[in-house]
Amino acid sequence: MDTESVCVSWVILEKSTSSLVKMSTENQDVQFYQLLVGVIKSADGSREQINFMNNLLKLIPNLKGIYKHYDSCIDYQEPLNLALTSISIYNGNISGYHFRKLIYSRQLDIDNDSPYIFRPKFIKWFNRILKNKITDIYRRQGNQPLFLDLDNPGVQGKPLIETLSEIDKLVREEQEKVNVPIGRQLWNYIEEDSEGILRNCHPKNCSQAHCQELAKRLLFKNPPDKLTHIARDLNVNNQTLNSHWKRTCLPLLRSIAKQFGYRQDN
Amino acid sequence: MSSIDTFFSIPVKLNNQAYSDAKKFAGEQATVEKGKQVYLNTLAVYAVDSYLKWMDFETDITQGDCWNPRIRAISDVADLVLPGIGKLECRPVLPGETTIHLPPDNLPPELMSDRIGYIAVQFEEKLDKVNLLGFCPLDNSEDTGEEIKISELKSLEEMTEYLGDLEEKSLSQDRLYQMSVNLSQWLEGIIDNIDNHIDKAWKPVEEILGINKTQLMLTARRGDNSSSVIRATEINLQREDIVYSFALVVAVISKSSDKRDICLQIHPLNQAYLPLNLKFVASNESGILAQEEAKHRKREWMQLNVKEGKPQEEFTVKIEIDGVIAIGKFLI
Numbered sequence: 001m002d003t004e005s006v007c008v009s010w011v012i013l014e015k016s017t018s019s020l021v022k023m024s025t026e027n028q029d030v031q032f033y034q035l036l037v038g039v040i041k042s043a044d045g046s047r048e049q050i051n052f053m054n055n056l057l058k059l060i061p062n063l064k065g066i067y068k069h070y071d072s073c074i075d076y077q078e079p080l081n082l083a084l085t086s087i088s089i090y091n092g093n094i095s096g097y098h099f100r101k102l103i104y105s106r107q108l109d110i111d112n113d114s115p116y117i118f119r120p121k122f123i124k125w126f127n128r129i130l131k132n133k134i135t136d137i138y139r140r141q142g143n144q145p146l147f148l149d150l151d152n153p154g155v156q157g158k159p160l161i162e163t164l165s166e167i168d169k170l171v172r173e174e175q176e177k178v179n180v181p182i183g184r185q186l187w188n189y190i191e192e193d194s195e196g197i198l199r200n201c202h203p204k205n206c207s208q209a210h211c212q213e214l215a216k217r218l219l220f221k222n223p224p225d226k227l228t229h230i231a232r233d234l235n236v237n238n239q240t241l242n243s244h245w246k247r248t249c250l251p252l253l254r255s256i257a258k259q260f261g262y263r264q265d266n
Numbered sequence: 267m268s269s270i271d272t273f274f275s276i277p278v279k280l281n282n283q284a285y286s287d288a289k290k291f292a293g294e295q296a297t298v299e300k301g302k303q304v305y306l307n308t309l310a311v312y313a314v315d316s317y318l319k320w321m322d323f324e325t326d327i328t329q330g331d332c333w334n335p336r337i338r339a340i341s342d343v344a345d346l347v348l349p350g351i352g353k354l355e356c357r358p359v360l361p362g363e364t365t366i367h368l369p370p371d372n373l374p375p376e377l378m379s380d381r382i383g384y385i386a387v388q389f390e391e392k393l394d395k396v397n398l399l400g401f402c403p404l405d406n407s408e409d410t411g412e413e414i415k416i417s418e419l420k421s422l423e424e425m426t427e428y429l430g431d432l433e434e435k436s437l438s439q440d441r442l443y444q445m446s447v448n449l450s451q452w453l454e455g456i457i458d459n460i461d462n463h464i465d466k467a468w469k470p471v472e473e474i475l476g477i478n479k480t481q482l483m484l485t486a487r488r489g490d491n492s493s494s495v496i497r498a499t500e501i502n503l504q505r506e507d508i509v510y511s512f513a514l515v516v517a518v519i520s521k522s523s524d525k526r527d528i529c530l531q532i533h534p535l536n537q538a539y540l541p542l543n544l545k546f547v548a549s550n551e552s553g554i555l556a557q558e559e560a561k562h563r564k565r566e567w568m569q570l571n572v573k574e575g576k577p578q579e580e581f582t583v584k585i586e587i588d589g590v591i592a593i594g595k596f597l598i
Contacts, residue, residue, distance in 0.1 A: 132422070182294045258337075
């Protein structure tokens with residue numbers, strides 16, 4: 001059995017740092033780490049920190065893993081500069097504040113952790129900031145839709161219908177293709193309750209507040225009734241009904257639904 | 267009708283798969299109204315999924331309740347699973363609506379507990395795009411009202427920061443789960459029928475351990491007439507150049523309709539004995555249920571018993587050797 005199949009349900013957490021780092025990336029990681037330490041440990045706004053920060057900001061766009069956005073509608077340099085500015089400035093001045101916050105929130109130890117773990121953590125954090133700046137620009141440019149399909153970046157989807165008001169017709173046509181849709185079969189099963197499982201499931205001394213009645217009014221009715229109204233109608237304590245519905249009926253209905261599905265499949 | 271917008275909304279185009287699945291899922295429903303609800307829920311989940319993937323979050327759209335044909339037929343669900351983090355509920359907003367409507371009455375409390383927030387997905391009359399309007403974090407499901415005003419939503423930038431923190435927190439606390447292993451489903455006999463990649467990792471014990479060692483597991487189901495299922499999986503933990511291979515064997519024994527005993531064993535696969543200091547722990551929210559540690563050499567296997575678990579209860583199993591950890595989450 002291979003490791004991959006295990007990792008589907010198991011997560012292996014390696015606390016040590018991998019030594020299999022390519023040379024070029026290794027050098028970049030060390031350089032990044034040294035500049036990061038310089039920025040964090042220098043006094044905010046000091047000449048020393050400004051030097052470290054300038055070199056760091058020059059290095060970041062070339063770091064392995066930095067997100068590149070290719071769209072002729074957008075000048076990539078603009079969101080990149082905005083992202084770099086947002087991480088290097090605090091209260092209007094050059095500061096290591098955001099880097100210190102990153103180190104703290106990621107529970108990194110700048111003095112004792114391996115230099116190689118800082119770049120990947122930074123990249124993930126920075127790319128999200130950069131992408132948020134990109135979406136800001138799309139929004140500013142007049143609500144141009146941002147297409148985010150990673151698997152098929154060049155292929156935009158075409159809705160099968162043009163407008164919201166056509167959904168009913170589409171759904172009706174689709175439902176007519178199926179003899180009895182599974183949703184209808186399931187509703188019928190619950191409405192019939194031939195074994196009386198749902199009708200017999202009710203709070204003590206409140207036989208009228210059984211699961212079938214509640215399912216009809218809370219799941220099948222559109223819009224659903226409010227629990228408080230049902231409690232009043234059925235002359236049941238609101239708290240009792242709420243608890244019965246959530247703790248007994250819903251798990252029972254989900255269990256019935258799941259079993260019903262498997263019976264259908266098999 | 268005019269649309270309510272947030273100044274930070276993000277317009278998103280969907281792919282053909284989204285439209286196609288939405289139509290298919292809607293066609294399975296009992297009524298046109300229910301079909302429309304499912305259609306919009308599916309598109310909303312796809313829109314959020316594509317955005318979060320772009321933001322480099324791991325998602326698993328197929329693991330949500332809304333992907334289960336039976337559950338979506340009886341519930342108003344639009345959940346997106348972020349493995350190790352939780353579920354985001356993607357709520358459609360129609361033209362003219364100024365609030366997002368929450369469906370608090372169709373999920374049991376234990377299922378609400380893994381919801382980490384709501385994200386509003388706005389539809390306009392034209393269906394060629396949707397707008398991600400904003401986000402509302404959810405810390406305590408019991409406190410959720412029935413609706414949230416769109417004007418009170420937080421920005422998606424705040425959401426990515428929030429999710430990023432949760433992602434890091436789950437990693438740092440060794441609490442990263444891909445998904446649950448549903449043990450009740452094993453008892454329902456579906457392991458051999460359902461095309462589920464999780465269960466493919468769980469094989470008959472003799473396939474993993476060989477015939478001789480399989481005898482050990484007989485203890486797990488001896489002595490009563492209750493039904494049981496036993497499966498095993500292989501776990502490899504690597505520490506620098508050393509690879510430790512283990513078989514984790516899990517026996518689920520149904521004592522009654524609402525009581526299950528779980529027996530867990532760990533065996534070495536690439537050596538005769540378990541490595542010294544190997545820790546084997548089962549725990550749930552209340553604390554440690556059972557634990558063992560290989561404190562002496564020549565320990566051939568270790569066993570944990572989780573007694574009288576109830577359906578829908580969860581527990582985790584941790585295997586740790588020299589700081590390398592594997593964690594699995596089990597749903598009884």
